[in-house]
Amino acid sequence: MATLAFSFFFLLVSFFSSSSEAAGSVGVNYGRLANDLPTPAKVVELLKSQGLSRVKLYDTDATVLTAFANSGIKVTVAMPNELLSNAAADQSFTDAWVNDNISKYYPATQIEAVAVGNEVFVDPNNTTKFLVEAMKNVLASLTKYNLNTNIKISSPIALSALQSSFPASSGSFKAELVEPVIKPMLDLLRQTGSPLMVNAYPFFAYSANADKISLDYALFKENAGVVDSGNGLKYTNLFDAQIDAVFAAMSALQYNDVKITVSETGWPSAGDSNEIGAGPENAAAYNGNLVRRVLGQNGTPLKPSESVDVFLFALFNENQKTGPTSEKNYGLFYPNEKKVYDIPLTAEGVKNVPSSGVGKNQVPASGDVSTTSHQGQTWCVANGGSSEKKLQNGLNYACGEGGADCTPIQPNATCYNPNTLEAHASYAFNSYYQKKARAAGTCDFGGTAYVVTQPPKYGSCEFPTGY
Secondary structure, eight states, X not given: OOOSOOOOGGGOOOOOXXXXXXXXXXXXXXXXXXSSOOOHHHHHHHHHXXXXXXXXXXXXXXXXXXXXXXXXXXXXXXXXXXXXXXXXXXXXXXXXXXXXXXXXXXXXXXXXXXXXXXXXXXXXXXXXXXXXXXXXXXXXXXXXXXXXXXXXXXXXXXXXXXXXXXXXXXXXXXXXXXXXXXXXXXXXXXXXXXXXXXXXXXXXXXXXXXXXXXXXXXXXXXXXXXXXTTTOOEEOOHHHHHHHHXXXXXXXXXXXXXXXXXXXXXXXXXXXXXXXXXXXXXXXXXXXXXXHHHHHOOOOSSSTTSOOEEEESOSBOOTTOOSSGGGGOOOSBOTTSOBSSOOOOSHXXXXXXXXXXXXXXXXXXXXXXXXXXXXXXXXXXXXXTSOHHHHHHHHHHHHTTTOOOOGGGSTTSTTOOSOOHHHHHHHHHHHHHHHTTTOTTSSOTTTTEEEESSOEEETTEEOOSXX
């Protein structure tokens, strides 16, 4: 996943449609950049227990592929970027790679696709020039072993490959990519009936433009929506807007028949002070509502009859990932297999969860969160998973230099109980946030706070929405 928070304000659009076509599917990315993860065999059992039947890997690890044998779980494997130059240079290299990493495990392990590279266009090692030839050779090798009919090929792209994306109907690829790589890659996808894999992260757009983009719009919650000035279509969430921008970019090159698979999308449950919006409440809302949208609805406004398949990023929090704090905190599960937050991952699960957002039991916390709709309103609360020292420092700042109204959390006052650091910090943080008119960056406190769209409630204490 690209770690740069690309500014996607220009993708400010989304989705409303209905169709009788089949719904999409939900899978998950299984990354392993950590030293505390469960064994692959346990991971298979975890996926089964959650009703997940599709998984995407970032390599072709033998232990992992063996663990998925006869599991009934479909697997997308990957050829890492560092192998692209060799793969492009000689088909004998891809013959050996396919033989050793795919033929050896298929069909017991249901490999359904090969991702050739990942976000190659932003790879600092300049591997873009190798991509198309590498994909052609992988396809030739799959054909040699009679695997090309059942195994698709693609290459996940980041949304930074777009030159224009707002309105979505004006979507276009960067000019320098079109002739040398985009067109020949799309030709190959068309030839094989493979989808274009796209990594889409509304979080990056919101975090970089929180003063312009509605949080509800980013989280699939009720909002006024945006009308595309180019075609008049109405959008109500950012995810579908990003996908439509890619569809429009392909359409501009006459590739209307190539489908899209969202190979990565997610929202971090923790982040650095400048990663606005990171937090467990928002992560639960985004992923939970995304699952509901994918399993319960069909395509985008531009492609209303085509379902959208997605792979959530990611299965686990990964403690050895580099970059900002968010990179380590995209997981649905902790390494001990406990949920970071509780969201439905199957159609059956979706039926049992309210559609208005996350409920009070979905994020483990001391306080409750109302499930009543409060369109356009936001509050700031403390992250109970933060260290006591950081929470206390934030509380001290808010009640001191920050000028928050902390009178209600003094002994015997209306919000003193529950007498916990998290509850008191939440009240103080929210007071500061509201006094600052909910401006971007005012709900952070050293990474110990995050914005929510439902009013928090600790005991009988009610949080104000403005001053």
